[in-house]
Amino acid sequence: xxxxxxxxxxxxxxxxxxxxxxxxxxxxxxxxxxxxxxxxxxxxxxxxxxxxxxxxxxxxxxxxxxxxxxxxxxxxxxxxxxxxxxxxxxxxxxxxxxxxxxxxxxxxxxxxxxxxxxxxxxxxxxxxxxxxxxxxxxxxxxxxxxxxxxxxxxxxxxxxxxxxxxxxxxxxxxxxxxxxxxxxxxxxxxxxxxxxxxxxxxxxxx
Amino acid sequence: xxxxxxxxxxxxxxxxxxxxxxxxxxxxxxxxxxxxxxxxxxxxxxxxxxxxxxxxxxxxxxxxxxxxxxxxxxxxxxxxxxxxxxxxxxxxxxxxxxxxxxxxxxxxxxxxxxxxxxxxxxxxxxxxxxxxxxxxxxxxxxxxxxxxxxxxxxxxxxxxxxxxxxxxxxxxxxxxxxxxxxxxxxxxxxxxxxxxxxxxxxxxxxxxxxxxxxxxxxxxxxxxxxxxxxxxxxxxxxxxxxxxxxxxxxxxxxxxxxxxxxxxxxxxxxxxxxxxxxxxxxxxxxxxxxxxxxxxxxxxxxxxxxxxxxxxxxxxxxxxxxxxxxxxxxxxxxxxxxxxxxxxxxxxxxxxxxxxxxxxxxxxxxxxxxxxxxxxxxxxxxxxxxxxxxxxxxxxxxxxxx
Amino acid sequence: xxxxxxxxxxxxxxxxxxxxxxxxxxxxxxxxxxxxxxxxxxxxxxxxxxxxxxxxxxxxxxxxxxxxxxxxxxxxxxxxxxxxxxxxxxxxxxxxxxxxxxxxxxxxxxxxxxxxxxxxxxxxxxxxxxxxxxxxxxxxxxxxxxxxxxxxxxxxxxxxxxxxxxxxxxxxxxxxxxxxxxxxxxxxxxxxxxxxxxxxxxxxxxxxxxxxxxxxxxxxxxxxxxxxxx
Numbered sequence: 001x002x003x004x005x006x007x008x009x010x011x012x013x014x015x016x017x018x019x020x021x022x023x024x025x026x027x028x029x030x031x032x033x034x035x036x037x038x039x040x041x042x043x044x045x046x047x048x049x050x051x052x053x054x055x056x057x058x059x060x061x062x063x064x065x066x067x068x069x070x071x072x073x074x075x076x077x078x079x080x081x082x083x084x085x086x087x088x089x090x091x092x093x094x095x096x097x098x099x100x101x102x103x104x105x106x107x108x109x110x111x112x113x114x115x116x117x118x119x120x121x122x123x124x125x126x127x128x129x130x131x132x133x134x135x136x137x138x139x140x141x142x143x144x145x146x147x148x149x150x151x152x153x154x155x156x157x158x159x160x161x162x163x164x165x166x167x168x169x170x171x172x173x174x175x176x177x178x179x180x181x182x183x184x185x186x187x188x189x190x191x192x193x194x195x196x197x198x199x200x201x202x203x204x205x206x
Numbered sequence: 207x208x209x210x211x212x213x214x215x216x217x218x219x220x221x222x223x224x225x226x227x228x229x230x231x232x233x234x235x236x237x238x239x240x241x242x243x244x245x246x247x248x249x250x251x252x253x254x255x256x257x258x259x260x261x262x263x264x265x266x267x268x269x270x271x272x273x274x275x276x277x278x279x280x281x282x283x284x285x286x287x288x289x290x291x292x293x294x295x296x297x298x299x300x301x302x303x304x305x306x307x308x309x310x311x312x313x314x315x316x317x318x319x320x321x322x323x324x325x326x327x328x329x330x331x332x333x334x335x336x337x338x339x340x341x342x343x344x345x346x347x348x349x350x351x352x353x354x355x356x357x358x359x360x361x362x363x364x365x366x367x368x369x370x371x372x373x374x375x376x377x378x379x380x381x382x383x384x385x386x387x388x389x390x391x392x393x394x395x396x397x398x399x400x401x402x403x404x405x406x407x408x409x410x411x412x413x414x415x416x417x418x419x420x421x422x423x424x425x426x427x428x429x430x431x432x433x434x435x436x437x438x439x440x441x442x443x444x445x446x447x448x449x450x451x452x453x454x455x456x457x458x459x460x461x462x463x464x465x466x467x468x469x470x471x472x473x474x475x476x477x478x479x480x481x482x483x484x485x486x487x488x489x490x491x492x493x494x495x496x497x498x499x500x501x502x503x504x505x506x507x508x509x510x511x512x513x514x515x516x517x518x519x520x521x522x523x524x525x526x527x528x529x530x531x532x533x534x535x536x537x538x539x540x541x542x543x544x545x546x547x548x549x550x551x552x553x554x555x556x557x558x559x560x561x562x563x564x565x566x567x568x569x570x571x572x573x574x575x576x577x578x579x580x581x582x583x584x585x586x587x588x589x590x591x592x593x594x595x596x597x598x599x600x601x602x603x604x605x606x607x608x
Numbered sequence: 609x610x611x612x613x614x615x616x617x618x619x620x621x622x623x624x625x626x627x628x629x630x631x632x633x634x635x636x637x638x639x640x641x642x643x644x645x646x647x648x649x650x651x652x653x654x655x656x657x658x659x660x661x662x663x664x665x666x667x668x669x670x671x672x673x674x675x676x677x678x679x680x681x682x683x684x685x686x687x688x689x690x691x692x693x694x695x696x697x698x699x700x701x702x703x704x705x706x707x708x709x710x711x712x713x714x715x716x717x718x719x720x721x722x723x724x725x726x727x728x729x730x731x732x733x734x735x736x737x738x739x740x741x742x743x744x745x746x747x748x749x750x751x752x753x754x755x756x757x758x759x760x761x762x763x764x765x766x767x768x769x770x771x772x773x774x775x776x777x778x779x780x781x782x783x784x785x786x787x788x789x790x791x792x793x794x795x796x797x798x799x800x801x802x803x804x805x806x807x808x809x810x811x812x813x814x815x816x817x818x819x820x821x822x823x824x825x826x827x828x829x830x831x832x833x834x835x836x837x838x
Contacts (some may be wrong), residue, residue, distance in 0.1 A: 013831065020828040024451070027821045031458075034817070037286035042260050047282035047667055051695035234835050277719070280803070281665045287803035440836055448829045455822030462818055466811040470723070481724035481800070 008044045009029055010086055056188075057132060058125065068141050069129055072196050075181060075205065076137055078129040079194070082122070089152040090116050096150075100170050103178055107202040108132075111119040111180035118167040126185050126194060127168045133158045133176035135206040138164065156181070158161050181205050207382045208285040217377060224443075227414055232439030233446055234420035240310035241301045242453035245446075249404070249454055250300045254401075262395060265345065273483045288338035291469040291476075292461075297339055298475045299461060312529075312550050315538025316419040322530035324412040328439025329526055330455040331405045336499060336515035338402060343496065345387060348480035353493050355382040355390075362508075364516050381486060383437035387506040419547055423608050492567050495512055500564025501557050505583065507568055508576035523589040532587055535594040539600055545597035555587040635735070637790035641797065642676045643805065649708045649795025650677070652788055654686045656760050657718075660707055664826055665696040665719035666799045701837035711745075721799040722793070731793045734761065735786070738770045764788065 045053075045170035051166065055072040062068045062081045069078045094102045094116070104114050113118060119125050131138050141147050147156045154171075157165040163171040168180035181203035185196045199205075215221050236574055266275040266282055279286035307328075316375050318324035346356040359382070363373035378385030417427065426436040440446075470476040474497055479490050496501045509515040525532075533546075540547035560579040561570050639645050649670060670685055671677040679688075682694070689699040699721075700707070704714045722730060733751045737759035740748035745758040748770070759767075764784040766778030778785060798804060 005542065010663055017828070017831050020824060024821070024824040025830050027817065027824055028451075031817060031821055033806065038288055039260060042283055042285045042289055043263060044284050046264070046286075047669075048279065048697070051693065093222055110326070181638075279668070281670075287807070304631045349801050444832055445836060448825065448832050452822060452825040455818060455825045459815060459818040459822055462814050463811070466807045466814060471805075478724055478726065481720040 002066065018137075021044055028175075036053055050087075054195055054197045056193055058193045060192060067143060072183070073199070076129040076194055078125070078127055078186060080125040080127075080140070080166065082117075082166060086153055087117065090165060090167055093152050093169075097113065098171045099165070100172055100174075100177075102169065104169070106178050107200070108179045109203065110184050110200045113182045116167070118179070120187060121191075124194070125167065126182065126196065128181040128183055128199075129155075130169065130180065130204075130205050131159065131162050132178040132180060132204060132206050133157065133160055133162050133174055134183070135148070136160070138162065138180075142166065178204060212245060227410075228443035228447070229441050230413060231442040232426070232436050233418045233442050234422075234426045234436075234438055235440045235445075236420050236422065236438070236444070237449075237608055238421055240306055242457070243310065245298065245450040246453060247303045247307060248406070250296055250456070251402075253295050254293060254300070257289045257296065258395060260289045261293055262391075264504070265391070265414065267345070267391045268384045269347065269382075270384070272387055272451070273344065276304050276346040285592060287469075288465065288577060291465045294476050295340075295461070295464050295469060297342070298471070298498065299464075300497075301339070302337065305498075309550075310334065313419050313540045314546075315423045315540070317530045317535070318423075318533060318538045319530065320416045321412075321419060323532055324409065327405055327409045327412055328594065331402060331409060334398065334402050334405065338394060338398050339498070341390040341430055341497070344382070344448070345394065346480060347387065347484045349482040349484050349488065349490055350477055350479035352382055352484035352486065354495065355386060357493065361516055364512060381599065382484075386398050400593060417539070418604055421516055421539060422541060422603060423537065423546060424602060424604070424606065426432075426606065429580045435509055442587040449584050464567060480602055488506065494567075496564050497561055497565060501560035501579075501583070502564075504560040504564035504576045506579040507564075508573070518584070522583055524582065524585065526600075529590075530588070532590045534591055535597060535599065536606060537599045539602075542600040542602050543594075544600070545593055549590070549593065556582040556586075612692050634732045635660045636724070636728050637731035637786075638792035639787070640802075641794055641821040645791050645794040646798040647671070647675055647677050647795075649791035650675075651791050652687055653795050654688055657792070658686075658688055658698065659701050660711075660757075662700045663703070663719050663799050666698050666802060667693065667696055668694045668698060670802055674798075674805055713756055715757065718796055718799065720800045722797045727793050727797050730796060731789060734789050734792070735765070737762070738768045738772075739775060741771065761785075761789070765828045769826045770806075 005177070007039075011190060013184070022044050031075050036098075048050040049141050053073055055070060055077075057068065059079070064080060064081050064083045064109045065086065069076050069079045093099060098167050101206075104118060107114075117125070134196055136157050138157040141151065142153045143151075144153060145151050146153075152165065154166050155168060156174070157163075160175045162174035162176035164174075164176075164180060165171065168182070170176045170179050182200060183203075184198045185195050185199050187194050211221070232364075261279060264275060264279050264286070266272060276290070279290050283289075311325060311328070340354070340358055344351045355377075359373045359376050362376055362500060363369045375387075376386070378389055419436075420426065426438040427454075429437045431437050464471065464475075477496070479492075482488075482490075494500065502522060504520050506515045506519040509518050535543060535546065537543055540550055556579050559575065560583065563575045563579065566572050663816055668682055671682050671686065672679050678704075679694070685718050686698075687751065689701045702714070708714045729751070733749065735751040737747050738750065739746065742748075743754070745756065745761045747755075747757075747762075749757075750756040750770075759765075762776075762778065764778045764780045766782075767776035769775055780788065
């Protein structure tokens with residue numbers, strides 16, 4: 001390549017040249033690689049996003065039998081204050097054999113909610129209000145026979161008719177595959193509010 | 207060559223471009239340290255594009271949230287401080303390189319025939335860069351940004367006939383607000399930047415059309431070898447690529463040291479007043495431009511009359527365009543023109559003094575320095591046609607010296 | 609448009625006046641800037657300043673991730689506001705409206721105060737209070753005359769008259785008091801530049817690698833340029 005520089009009386013040390021080229025390239029690529037890491041990481045969620053990722057909800061205004069739906073991480077989360085009558089339907093719907101996954105075997109909830117109530121405290125249901133079929137928002141239908149004659153109370157999806165009980169367990173005959181997802185949450189010390197923290201990683205929202 | 211390479215080259219002239227601009231572009235072999243500036247400018251502008259893209263991924267262009275979003279980058283974004291300091295300190299380093307690059311052109315007569323267009327395109331890039339820097343300066347919406355926006359759009363306002371309409375168009379409202387931020391952002395990252403990028407391509411094309419000048423200011427194409435290659439020329443690749451790689455290493459070391467140890471450079475690269483939120487009700491303790499625009503600001507202040515002051519500043523900015531025709535000496539390089547060299551040194555020092563005085567509070571005690579500085583700076587260009595035609599010159603060598 | 613220019617002119621004149629008013633030389637705080645002094649300053653700030661002043665940009669968690677302060681200590685000693693959230697910015701214990709009724713203006717957020725004013729200014733300001741019965745708060749300040757802020761550090765630093773006479777000794781010796789104020793300044797300096805420690809920890813490695821790259825590139829360049837110089 002370098003034949004243009006007049007006569008080359010002394011041959012350059014090509015071995016050394018090759019070594020230096022390789023060494024410079026390796027360090028150069030390492031520098032570029034090391035510079036790319038922070039640049040890509042700068043696009044990760046910021047501390048502001050992380051801080052606003054958890055939502056605290058005061059439970060006091062939710063009367064027995066009523067629900068409150070709050071936005072959390074751009075998703076609706078429903079909180080239901082379940083009456084003893086509503087809780088009684090959970091055993092009944094299971095004995096009728098209407099549930100696809102009565103024992104919550106599919107990890108759609110954190111381990112501490114793997115029970116018939118799918119909650120930390122039987123009274124309070126905290127659930128991502130998204131149908132596992134195609135991501136619609138199901139209606140809350142607590143009254144008996146409000147959807148079908150045998151309806152005991154639960155959730156009914158307006159899009160494709162998926163049905164769930166008042167714990168969000170999916171009923172047989174629904175297009176939805178799984179029970180609705182339960183996020184991770186905690187009650188505060190005196191039990192008057194809850195803080196929804198993270199999505200339970202194994203759960204499928206839809 | 208490989209069949210894959212042939213396949214590509216049938217469809218895209220990769221080899222031809224490489225030959226034309228790299229391996230068979232013959233540059234004089236006597237480049238000195240000032241010749242690093244050009245390639246480093248390309249590198250720095252690429253880094254500005256990269257850090258700018260990352261900044262814009264987090265920036266919100268509203269008068270309400272702009273300041274917070276920039277502080278959010280500094281506090282809440284992972285490595286946000288790194289990308290912002292890269293962008294902010296990058297501006298100052300680009301202007302240092304621009305001034306070195308322009309000084310190089312002046313010293314060795316790189317603006318002379320046949321490189322007039324090369325010089326003019328380059329000077330347009332410099333002026334566009336000032337605009338680019340100004341638009342970027344307003345975006346963080348600190349109090350300095352606000353008042354800088356206010357002052358510069360007021361200068362636009364003073365343009366005869368169309369000024370008031372132009373100022374309203376620039377602001378997009380009665381004052382500097384969300385509309386201003388959004389159009390400045392659009393200008394900064396889209397239109398203005400694309401124009402600069404296109405001008406840079408034109409600048410390099412013009413350079414490769416006429417060939418590089420050198421510190422001796424002589425034409426290396428006059429003495430060619432039997433193969434048609436200039437005897438004093440060497441292929442750009444690999445000789446200047448490895449040399450520039452060394453320059454890049456040293457420059458990146460300096461850049462990293464600034465970012466890591468002195469990112470605000472004691473208020474010179476990132477001014478104190480940018481840490482106050484924009485406030486139309488509270489003017490600044492002192493309104494001074496960034497250092498790289500300060501010389502022009504000093505010339506603006508030197509004349510106690512709005513229109514005359516702006517006129518003097520405009521003259522100072524416009525005169526360098528005519529440099530190729532103002533210089534009438536047959537010799538290019540200042541190496542063989544002692545008078546011209548002295549003039550450049552005086553003008554360079556004056557420019558630095560003007561930069562310093564432009565940063566000082568506007569007190570009467572600086573008036574003399576400002577006026578003297580403006581007179582010397584403008585005088586350089588106005589006296590050049592006379593001095594260059596009577597100055598004595600030294601013997602110019604036939605071949606480049608080392 | 610003339611208004612803007614008049615405003616600018618007024619600003620410039622005003623700036624001149626401020627320049628003269630600042631004739632008082634700014635004293636430099638004496639401290640070693642490291643994580644220990646910053647943490648001491650953070651505790652002092654929480655005790656004396658955080659009743660009124662927020663540091664909106666600095667999240668409590670940064671004290672753990674940047675400085676290594678234990679989370680339990682942050683919750684117990686720094687997060688004094690009832691609405692404080694570990695993941696969010698530092699809040700004052702008092703509400704803005706309360707503060708406004710008591711002081712006339714809301715106390716400023718101190719996130720960027722050191723970057724904006726400089727640490728000498730903060731230190732001088734904090735040590736320039738004197739008793740002035742004519743003021744509603746009973747305090748005045750040599751650096752910022754007619755300031756609304758009372759001298760909250762008086763019990764520790766003592767009470768002075770305008771001409772610098774000690775009216776009432778503080779609980780701390782003058783030397784110990786100046787060190788405490790310097791610690792608060794250190795904390796505020798960190799708060800307005802929280803990447804400081806990370807930058808300084810990274811710097812030797814980054815510069816080392818880049819110097820190595822430059823060195824290799826230099827050797828490579830010299831090797832190639834033997835062709836040219838021969």
